[in-house]
Amino acid sequence: MPRLLLLSNSMNPGDSYLNHSRKWISHFFGSGTKTIAFIPWAGVTLSYKDYCYKVRTALEPMGYRIVSVHEVPGPAALIHDSDAIAIGGGNTFKLLKMLQDHKLTEVIRNEVLVGKPFLGWSAGSNVAAPSIRTTNDMPIVQPQSFEALNLIPFQINPHYLDLQPELHMGETREQRLLEFVSENPAVYVTGLREGSALSIDGDKIELLGQNPVRIFKKGVNPHEVNPGESLSFLFG
């Protein structure tokens, strides 16, 4: 039964890295998690070393040991031997390409499906979905395919925002997601606003944070689901 904590973003405005989600993370990992395998591959201009330092600074005071895939000769063994997996944000295309190039997608999927806790934020939440087709990121590199870890049966759109920048004539986020469901009619999308997260334990799913999540599906009017309300329809 997979257990996932999927955050929209790594930090709230004016806050420190991962601070808004400290309580969620410690509750999610519980006492069984000591070593976390961290994947910094979504970083582009941020080096893996610097990225790992940021994450260590945030999570090691909480009692976890962070080991990054870029620090070991065998990423697959690290993922197998760790108590949990964490994938950080950045560029979703680069992240998925690296996971595919290192042949880690099946390794991670198999570990999570038998119960290893998975923490993702932003791009790391995108790749937990069946595909990266609802990422907001720029396709700066080409992965082998858009198919991702498929740990959950629905799509996530992190950093969901309602407003359109003034005088900008590109599509709104809602228009983009309506185009997605038009082309992919069988799939739900959750527009996860800043400061929100989804906590998943088997077929139980809970929305964390203050904001509602916006739901998109072909043939259904986009609508809001508030924290505390049921999201079990996402497991269809």
Place this chain on the structure above:
Amino acid sequence: MPRLLLLSNSMNPGDSYLNHSRKWISHFFGSGTKTIAFIPWAGVTLSYKDYCYKVRTALEPMGYRIVSVHEVPGPAALIHDSDAIAIGGGNTFKLLKMLQDHKLTEVIRNEVLVGKPFLGWSAGSNVAAPSIRTTNDMPIVQPQSFEALNLIPFQINPHYLDLQPELHMGETREQRLLEFVSENPAVYVTGLREGSALSIDGDKIELLGQNPVRIFKKGVNPHEVNPGESLSFLFG
């Protein structure tokens, strides 16, 4: 010698479709263009028929006959027989997938390289570049590859904007393009603001509109080039 008119956007706020670029378009096509082959495949929730109607409404009063690829049995023959090619905006991934699925990329490239005028806006400008790696669009469908028409040797980022929506913790456009040049160090990117266009005639290139274009390349500080200033460095 390729001739291209590449617009950032199809309309300015409060204006009618393609109206801001009427003078540019009639100057670009000149008197030799009667029939324009139009490609509406970037449309997703907008039907090809409705898309074509919008474009006809804008361009037919200027004296052009618009024939869309969705209206004919043989798109390649239409492109070959028309005086010019126009590709409209929408979703760049869907557009490129359709061009690839219909095996039209080489057909269009060959026609443009021997002088057939090419008009693009938004997604239609994206696909004129070597790849779609600097699109802002959501990857709602997966093309066979990110390689595009390669009619110009540099990338375009249409709808370039400087501001970050308030309280949004995703990357700014500049951060995204700096990530692109970090991963693709040999390539220039032109951040083309709303209301701007690039007019290209062989190795001559001119920036149209009131706004400067923002230039990105690995190892070079992002900087502005104003209308009237030289952009010939983009041809290396």
